[in-house]
Amino acid sequence: MATVQWTRAGSPGDVSWARASHEATVVVVGTAGRHLYLRRHTGTVWQWERVGTPPAAQVVRDASLLAVEASGALTAAVVDGGAQVWLYKRQAASEPWINLGGPSRDPSLPESLDTSQIVTSTTHHDTATENTLVVTSLERPWIHQGVEPDGTWFPITPDANLPVGQLASAPASVAPDTEPQQHIFALLHDRDSPEDSQVGVALRENSVWTWIDPGGPPTDEQDEPLPTGVSIGLSATSIRDNSGTMHACAVVGTGSFGETTISMLIGSGHDWRWVNLGRPPVPESLSAAVVADKGPDPRPGDEPLVVGRVGHTMWTRSVSGDWTDRGTTPGDVAVVDPMAAFEDTAATAQRRMWTAGVSSASELWTFASDEAGTRWEDHGSPGSVAALVGAYTDTWPDTAHDHPVRMVVIDGHGDLWSGELGAALDVGFGDEVNQDWKWSFHGRPAAAVTSAAGIGVLSMNDDYPQPTWLFVVGSDGHLWARTADAAGWAWVDHGTPGTTIGSGTPPIAVNPADGPIVHVLADDGRLWMRSRSGHEWHWSDRGTPPGQLIFAVVGAAALATAAGTPPLAVVVTGDGLVRVSAPDGAAFAWTDLGTPTPGEKIVAGIGVEVVTPGTVDIAAVGSPSGQVWTLRWTPGGTPQWTARGRPGEAHIQTVVGTMPDPANEGGCLVAVIGSDEQVWVTATTGPDQTWSRWDPSVPATTVLEGKAVVLLGEMPCSVVIDDRRRVHVVTTPRG
Structure with missing residues (x-):
C-alpha cells in the first residue's frame, strides 16, 4: 500500500467539554464549532437537542445547568464569546433565550482574549431558593444573585497579580445550625510565575465578597509543599459531617506533571483543612479527576468521592478508603476524561455514582457504577458532518510560509461550516488535531433554506x-x-435557470477576473452554466446532446487551445455514452466520445483533469464490468479509452475524483472508494491495472465519501468523511 498521511480535521460537532445535572437526565456539551447541545434522557432513550448560540452571538464559551422553575425543569446558563450570560429555556413558547447581561468589559479588547467560564449553584432557605451565577471575564470573577434580567453583576476582585483560572462553587454553613451560603473556589495563577497557582475561596461577609486564603496543600514526604497543578482542574461539592453541618469540599491536582496527586480542601468560612488522597497505585500519570456532587441535601457523615482517570482506566476513592479500579470502556475502545460526577446518596436508594466525560476522540460518554457493577454508554457526538463541499488553501496576511487549509462541509442540520488545519507550503500538514476554535459557522443560505448538497x-x-x-x-x-471578499462573508442567491437544480460540478476559473464558472444539472435534464462577465452574473443554457437527456455531469475544465481557454463540460447521457460540451462561436456544440466497448456503458463519472496543454483525461465507471475507465481526448482527435480495472478484490462503492499526479505531469490520479470502504488510487500514466490503497492511520477507520482536491499549490489530496462522520485530509507526504 502507498505511504500516505492522514490528518484529522474532526467535525464541528466534536465534543469539547460536558457539564451535567445531578438528576443524570441532562448533559450540556460544547462542541468544536463552539455551539451548544443538550443530551436529554427522555424516558428510556437519550436524545440530542440542538441549542446553537444565543441571538447575535458567534460562540458559546461555557454553560451550566440549574433549576429555576417551580417544576424543577433544568435551564442552561450560557456564557457567550462576549462574556454575556443567557438562560436557555426549551419550554419557552416563543424566544427561548433570556439575556442576563454580563460583566463590564473593555470593548477594545478582542473576544479571542476572553476564555469565560460559568458556574452556578443553588441554596435553599426555608421555602426560598437562591441561585448564584459566577462568570469569569478576562480572568476576573463576577457574580450575579438570582436569575432576573435586571440584576447586577458585581466583581469579586482578587489580588491583581493573581488572575482567576478555573472556578467551582458549593454551599456550606459557616457555623453549626446556620443557613448554608455560597463558597466560591478559584484557581489563582501567579502572573509573574505562571507555573505557580493556589486555591482561593470567596465568601460573602457583611454583604461584601471577601477572598480567604485556605493555606497551601499538603507537603510531600520531604516536607516540601506540593505545587497546585492546573491539568487536573477544579471541582467542588457540599458534604455534611456526622452532626449534619454542611461543609464545602473542593478537589484539585497537586504535584509536578507526571507525579500528580489528588488533594482535597474541606471546610467552610475561615476554617479549612487539606487532605492528600495520593494517586492510584499504577505507574501512569493521573490525567483528570473530579469530586462527585452529592446534590442539594447530602447525607450526614457521607464522605466525598473522587473519580479520576489514569491511563485508560477510571478510579474512585473516598477520604478514608482506598483507590478502586472501575475499569475501562467496553473493549477499551475509548479513553475518557471525567468532567462531571454525581452520587445518589438518598437513604432509601442504592448507592450509585454517575459520571459524564469526554473521550480523546471528542465523544460524550457516561458510566454508572453501583453494587451491580459499572455500565458504560457511548453517546457519540452531535451535529455530525453530512456532506463535503470541498476544500481550499487560504492565506494569512504578512506571511508567505503558513497557509491554512479550510475544509467546507454541511452538517446534519443543513448548516454550512468551514474547518481550519494549519499547513505550510514546504512541509504540508502538521500532525495536530483540529481544536475547538478552528471551525467557523456559516449557517444557512436563508432562514427557511438549508444546504441540501x-x-x-x-x-x-x-x-x-x-x-x-x-x-x-x-x-x-x-x-x-x-x-467572501474584502467586506466579509455573505450569502448570494444565484437562483435557478428556470427549473430547480439537482446537482453540479466544482467551479472552475477561465479568467480569474471574471470569477468562477459553475455547471449544474437541472431537473429538466439540461446542462446549465452560471458565470460572470464583469460584475454581471448570468445563466447559459448548454442544452443536451441531440435526442438525449443528461444522466450525470462528470466535471468541467478550462482547456487551453489555439482559440483560447474554453470551458469544457463532460457529461454522461441516458444511453450511457460520454459527451463533451464546448463553446462553438456564440453557442455550444456537443462531441460524442462514445463508450469503451460496444457492450460497456458508463454509469458514473469520476472527474476531468487537464494533463497537457489541449488534452484532458476523463475518468468514469463502466457497466457491466464494474471497472474504472479513463479516456484521453484532445479536441478534434480520437478518444483513447484505457481499462483501469478495479481496486484489488473490491468493487467500486463511490467515486472521489481526479487530481494532478505530482510524479508525472502528463497524467492524473483517479481516486475511488471500494466496497472495503477504503480509498483506492490509480494513475493514468502507470500500468493499466495498478491500484494503491491509502490506508488510514487507525486500521479500524472506514470511509463513507470523499472529494479530490489540490491544496498547498500542487498537493493532491482526498478529503474524506469516516464512519464516525469526521473529516480527514489524506495525501502523500511532502518534504
Missing part, C-alpha cells in the same frame, strides 16, 4: 482576504454561494 469551492489565492466562493444547492432547489 455541496457543489464545490473556488478561491483566488492572489490576494488577502481571498475572494472565495462556496457553492451549494439549497433545499429550495436554488444555486447558492457563500462568498
Whole structure:
C-alpha cells in the first residue's frame, strides 16, 4: 500500500467539554464549532437537542445547568464569546433565550482574549431558593444573585497579580445550625510565575465578597509543599459531617506533571483543612479527576468521592478508603476524561455514582457504577458532518510560509461550516488535531433554506482576504454561494435557470477576473452554466446532446487551445455514452466520445483533469464490468479509452475524483472508494491495472465519501468523511 498521511480535521460537532445535572437526565456539551447541545434522557432513550448560540452571538464559551422553575425543569446558563450570560429555556413558547447581561468589559479588547467560564449553584432557605451565577471575564470573577434580567453583576476582585483560572462553587454553613451560603473556589495563577497557582475561596461577609486564603496543600514526604497543578482542574461539592453541618469540599491536582496527586480542601468560612488522597497505585500519570456532587441535601457523615482517570482506566476513592479500579470502556475502545460526577446518596436508594466525560476522540460518554457493577454508554457526538463541499488553501496576511487549509462541509442540520488545519507550503500538514476554535459557522443560505448538497469551492489565492466562493444547492432547489471578499462573508442567491437544480460540478476559473464558472444539472435534464462577465452574473443554457437527456455531469475544465481557454463540460447521457460540451462561436456544440466497448456503458463519472496543454483525461465507471475507465481526448482527435480495472478484490462503492499526479505531469490520479470502504488510487500514466490503497492511520477507520482536491499549490489530496462522520485530509507526504 502507498505511504500516505492522514490528518484529522474532526467535525464541528466534536465534543469539547460536558457539564451535567445531578438528576443524570441532562448533559450540556460544547462542541468544536463552539455551539451548544443538550443530551436529554427522555424516558428510556437519550436524545440530542440542538441549542446553537444565543441571538447575535458567534460562540458559546461555557454553560451550566440549574433549576429555576417551580417544576424543577433544568435551564442552561450560557456564557457567550462576549462574556454575556443567557438562560436557555426549551419550554419557552416563543424566544427561548433570556439575556442576563454580563460583566463590564473593555470593548477594545478582542473576544479571542476572553476564555469565560460559568458556574452556578443553588441554596435553599426555608421555602426560598437562591441561585448564584459566577462568570469569569478576562480572568476576573463576577457574580450575579438570582436569575432576573435586571440584576447586577458585581466583581469579586482578587489580588491583581493573581488572575482567576478555573472556578467551582458549593454551599456550606459557616457555623453549626446556620443557613448554608455560597463558597466560591478559584484557581489563582501567579502572573509573574505562571507555573505557580493556589486555591482561593470567596465568601460573602457583611454583604461584601471577601477572598480567604485556605493555606497551601499538603507537603510531600520531604516536607516540601506540593505545587497546585492546573491539568487536573477544579471541582467542588457540599458534604455534611456526622452532626449534619454542611461543609464545602473542593478537589484539585497537586504535584509536578507526571507525579500528580489528588488533594482535597474541606471546610467552610475561615476554617479549612487539606487532605492528600495520593494517586492510584499504577505507574501512569493521573490525567483528570473530579469530586462527585452529592446534590442539594447530602447525607450526614457521607464522605466525598473522587473519580479520576489514569491511563485508560477510571478510579474512585473516598477520604478514608482506598483507590478502586472501575475499569475501562467496553473493549477499551475509548479513553475518557471525567468532567462531571454525581452520587445518589438518598437513604432509601442504592448507592450509585454517575459520571459524564469526554473521550480523546471528542465523544460524550457516561458510566454508572453501583453494587451491580459499572455500565458504560457511548453517546457519540452531535451535529455530525453530512456532506463535503470541498476544500481550499487560504492565506494569512504578512506571511508567505503558513497557509491554512479550510475544509467546507454541511452538517446534519443543513448548516454550512468551514474547518481550519494549519499547513505550510514546504512541509504540508502538521500532525495536530483540529481544536475547538478552528471551525467557523456559516449557517444557512436563508432562514427557511438549508444546504441540501455541496457543489464545490473556488478561491483566488492572489490576494488577502481571498475572494472565495462556496457553492451549494439549497433545499429550495436554488444555486447558492457563500462568498467572501474584502467586506466579509455573505450569502448570494444565484437562483435557478428556470427549473430547480439537482446537482453540479466544482467551479472552475477561465479568467480569474471574471470569477468562477459553475455547471449544474437541472431537473429538466439540461446542462446549465452560471458565470460572470464583469460584475454581471448570468445563466447559459448548454442544452443536451441531440435526442438525449443528461444522466450525470462528470466535471468541467478550462482547456487551453489555439482559440483560447474554453470551458469544457463532460457529461454522461441516458444511453450511457460520454459527451463533451464546448463553446462553438456564440453557442455550444456537443462531441460524442462514445463508450469503451460496444457492450460497456458508463454509469458514473469520476472527474476531468487537464494533463497537457489541449488534452484532458476523463475518468468514469463502466457497466457491466464494474471497472474504472479513463479516456484521453484532445479536441478534434480520437478518444483513447484505457481499462483501469478495479481496486484489488473490491468493487467500486463511490467515486472521489481526479487530481494532478505530482510524479508525472502528463497524467492524473483517479481516486475511488471500494466496497472495503477504503480509498483506492490509480494513475493514468502507470500500468493499466495498478491500484494503491491509502490506508488510514487507525486500521479500524472506514470511509463513507470523499472529494479530490489540490491544496498547498500542487498537493493532491482526498478529503474524506469516516464512519464516525469526521473529516480527514489524506495525501502523500511532502518534504
